[in-house]
Amino acid sequence: MKKTLIATTALVATAAAGTTVLVASPASADVERRGTCAGATFELNVDREGRRGFEVDADIDRARPGSQWRVAIRHDGKLAVSRVLRADDEGELSLDTFRRNTPGKDTFKLTVTPAGGKSCSLKVTVR
Secondary structure, eight states, rough: HHHHHHHHHHHHHHHHHHHHHHHGGGGGGEEEEEETTEEEEEEEEEETTTEEEEEEEEESSOOOOEEEEEEEEETTEEEEEEEEEETTSSSSOOOOOEOOOSSSEEEEEEEEEEEOOOOEEEEEEEE
């Protein structure tokens, strides 16, 4: 009887773990794009937050420490957020925003511009 109880408990725990993996898997549906600009790497991440909307993250790495960058995120062509940011001592900076889901496709565009340099951009479209 004791062995049957242990086996049943192990089976239930295994089934529960499998369910957890299935529930967690939609988080891997995030969209990520990368590019380079003025020697730095920049990245746009769009993470679906259920039906509510999207967490949108812009990151720049390997920029010259202390350099200034204009970082702008557009959602469906409309400016969502724009800031001039300074790279930290490690050459990193980031800008995050939350955007509500709109009917149909949602298109996000990240534009980064180093001070005195040319703009670089990435675009992500999600359904």
